[in-house]
Amino acid sequence: MNLTPTNEFPNESEIASRLEKVQQEMHKQGLDYYLCHDPDNIFYLTNFANFIHERPFIVIVPVSGAITFLIPKLEEPHVQIRSVGEINYLSYFEFPAPKGEMWFDRLQDVLKPSHRVGIESLCPVNVHNAVPGEAIISDIVDDVRMIKSEFEINRIAYTCQLLNEGHATLLEQAAPGHMPVLSHKEISGSMTQRMITDNLSSNLLCTNFAAVSQPPNLSHDPHNFTDVLTTMVEGGPHVTVVAGKANGYGAELERTFFLGHVPEKAKKPFEDMLEARALAYELTIPGNCMSEVDRKVNDFFKSRGYAKNLLHRTGHSFGVTNHEAPFLAEGYEHEIKPNMIFSIEPGIYLPSIGGFRFSDTVLVTESGNLKMTKAPETLEELTLPIKNL
Template identity: 35%
Template sequence: MLLKDELIKRIKTLQKKLEIENLDSYIVTSEDNIWYLTNITYKPEERPFFIIIQQKNKPILIVPKLEESHLNKIIIDCTILSYWEYPAGKGENWFDVLNDVTKHFERVGFETYIKVDLFDHIHVKEKVQIDLVDEMRKVKSEFELRQIIQTARYCDKGMGMIFESAYEGATVVEAFSLSRNIQTKLIQKKMFDPITTSLLTAVWPAPTSAMPHSIPNLSDRLGKGPNVAMSYFRINGYAAECERTFFLTSPNEEEREHFDNMMRARKLALNLIKPGMRASDIDTEVKYFLIKKGYAENMLHRVGHGIGLGNHEAPWVAEGSKDVLEENMLISVEPGLYFEGVGGYRHSDTVLITKNGCEFITQFPDDISSMTKTSFNISKIIKGIITQKILKLS
């Protein structure tokens, strides 16, 4: 399916939802959701963008004058209106232009997380907050799956580069710098959109790996204990992730036990995943399993989250979630164990929900044998030391 056909299909699906919800129109302000419906790339900064989807007529895009000329290249059929600036004088503000359009509407939908300042300046007879586009984004089309599978292949390559270049004494900055190689490959293949692409390769060495959302010091070094690597990409608007716990020396008995229980929790989650399953039940089952194993104080987060345009989005695989899994949803599966002052254990994969269960989209090895590196490429070590010298980290 061509991109234009995909976008037309998305807009028509949203228009059908407007009819079901008895809405005249739906105003979208989220950058990702506007991209989902139009494929236009921009950075709003302080100047807001809007797309108004109507039940019958073509979409209306409201943009700052600064952006109007290049947005005329948009591939879907829509009306483009512009406002002068932010802020602007009376009659030239964004809300003057938008309210001139919406004055004819009776019942208008908005995203629930629209900024208060925007919400308050829009005048319609009835405002309804409902997340229609977010709901659409949960289930992926064939077009989206192809894009995400492509990103997943690069995630696997990124993880392979991290693992290949890792050695005792390697600095964190060496792993961060590897994403430049992926960026170069994308540019060479003319597949690089700088606005909708972000590439992160990183390693949390032990004991910092016990704090998954910490920021390791660039001069921190890899050594013994569980190191956690991340290949966390969004390429041309579509995301995927792969994370692995690995060792640079043979793990001891206690490390093997923690790794094994992390893997058993992961397997339990994977066995539970199927259409119709409540996402909260998966998280509850895994949590209960780990508590029985004595890890009540060693868990920091849910089993997983949705993946699509963003690396973190609905459905949420968490106890408080109301999401029910459906075929062609994509989620991460990443139960983790964390030991303060020692390190953490977490694998994560991008997982597709299939008709009868699930399958991995990222496919990097995950067993403890594959994740234990005992032989090292001397040229990689020399290259790493040179990098340290250049950056004066040694």
């Protein structure tokens, strides 16, 4: 499959296609309306990025026809500038507001007691309680988001391009004594600047980048970035994390690397991690079960003695977020299908040695998979010469 990276916004046809898929599923479930409160689902259906606060934004999806977007009057011009597609706007003045002028009063101008209304499983209680008819929990939009359109694949491919460049710069800067926080500042700024240069209307509300690494005394604890003054050291394993969303679409790229030499105790875990990774790639193909991919990878690690050194699943998806369904995880009994996108990142974590993990953003194709991110792969390539600061 040929990728054509793009940083453009979705057009009306793309948004209409997403809405059509949602409405088809609503029809199957016998719903009259569906409410989206989750900012990620709202962005997916409108291209408008918001964050949750006391003034709610709610997309009201009918089983046919255009959506209604319930918004604070304060945000109306902003919403109309950013939104894409056929949308009916319904505004409320403020929160709190006098009786009869609250956001839920406007919601009930559309929804009636006779309506069957779908709501997200993470829908806030106050929104749930404002539904006058029967509220049915169903994550329709989240489910539709699992299979990516050609546009989404190419948007994620663009984010991957930025991450590839940022990761290469991070490895170029790696040296004993270097502070990863300095790389983060420079590289995340550079990726943001490149994104804006490529699209001057880029939306910073749905953009974030990280470009960091953990030295061996922290890399066994994959989310521990509490010591911002930590420095790289000779040896390893160091683990990189270069990830983020560019203009609303996420991806990630991670590697384990060494400075100067590879400690003897790190050689076998590194090779075992690569073998588990190869197994995950072999299994992440159309028709296979996501749960089975993770189970077989975990079984492999356990056969090598790492049962107590596993901290996470084999992978997760990307889209309008950095982490979303579907998941390569035991207990997640779903079929892998073409045009799904996953991280493939089996890892092992040894407190006395460090962490061992690669992560790539991977597209499932009709016949296999395609790695969308690029970085060094071998122990030789990832044993970096020591540079003077």
